[in-house]
Amino acid sequence: MADPTPVIDDLRAESEELDRLVARLTPEQWTLATPAPGWSVAHQIAHLAWTDRAALAAVTDADAFRARAEKALGRIDSFVDEGAEESVGLPPAELLAHWRSGRDALDLALRAAEPGARFPWFGPPMAVASMATARLMETWAHSLDVADALGVTRAPTDRLAHIVRLGVRTRDFAYAVHGLTPPAGEFRIRLTAPSGAVWGHGPDDAPQRVTGPALDFCLLVTQRAHRDDLDLTAVGPDADRWLDIAQAFAGPPGRGREPKAEPKAEPKAAEKAAGPAAGSGR
Template sequence: MTTTLDGLLADLRAENTELDALVARLDPADWARPTPAEGWTIAHQIAHLAWTDDWAALSAREPEDFTSVVERSFSPGTDPVEEGAAAGAALAPDELLSRWRTGRDQLLAALEAAPSDVRLPWFGPPMKPASLATARLMETWAHGQDVADALGATRAPTARLRHVAHLGVRTMGFAFGLHGLPAPQTPIRVELTGPDGELWAWGPEDAPDRITGPALDFCQLVTQRRHRDDVALVASGPSALAWLPIAQAFAGAPGKGREPGSAPPAAEHQPF
């Protein structure tokens, strides 16, 4: 797995480019299509990515000012995430697309220029540039899944999923904490089959608790784009069984997840 900052930024750029190709050819009316995220259209999905990229670029470019800007911008009783998505979705599609493209390029430049060993402020724990790039790749892929589902498109999984899977494994303790539960004291072995058939593994080989299955399914689960019942993951051991239903690779409050059976039927999808 590519772990250098240059490699991560190249993968983030590629993830952006793939999603861009999916929305750039849409008719203006298609931007108003509802996605699996309640109340969010395709325009909301892209607007949210643009909004978050702008904040990430600020963190990388002016880390000393990030916290004060957040405090001035986020007032009690507001929902900045929803407001940011709604404001962007209200733009004309070509204007929103241009804004997203400009912002993500600025983010890539800011992360490339940031000191690699300095932790940058964020809405959750501070992160080094490589970790922030990984988080942006995860979110871009996850919201891209919502867009693809809205369009009935099937994206070919790539080796970039390993970044998403890695983040999903690393956030296990975080997921338990969100639900007021202690993190498991026994290790969990995660073995996933990558898009090319290779084995991706985390945790000791002799761990009593195990999770196995396709990498794509694991990534869809930890980003809460699929319900536990709709993925081909096999879990054994109490800790593994307790983790999968609450897995969450993204920051913030516990996600609502998706209802079982809500994944679009594969037969309705068109390859992308």
């Protein structure tokens, strides 16, 4: 059984990097609009605080989490916004303290949990490493929205390896939430890390393939950029369709981001398969 400590450590590092980005913001900067419609910088941090505390409940009190999840899933189209609204009105210093205390408690709970334990979640149950990976993925994705609002660029790190793995593992989930039957065979995923390393997943001889920068793949599966703005190549109709619907987050298909660039003249795969529009999580 893999030791979950490295991904928990990377989750802490990812959170601390975002913390440094917002710790000295003025009250006016907390109100800046982010790419998520209707969400300010404060909404982004309030959402992370709410989800960290939901994860803490899942790890430490499964019954309390299930009660929370039952209410949330009864309001599938609004519970994400409602969760953010719970603390978005706090003064910035209080909101920041609220987020810090929740993520610190989650960090301790994940480290104390049995490595083989599984916890309930809004999607399939999560193991310790999976829960930490999901929190890292969401923290990274929302930090991009905050950085965009502030007009800064975050340098990618090889912590993206965790998000890549999650994106690959959630392939079939993405098909399912669109009402589609997942392909039977694995895809070959070959991505270049920020460090220059090459990360591979799936059989070397798989006919369906995806290649490109790991950063672009992570932007795709977290739906922080439109596919047309990313340098990802799909070979095969199944791989091509997946790039239109991929999502690494639980819940229904999101709305996606609008393309910034003009559509490319050439298709991204030899056979372009019609598929549902991409969605986007907040």
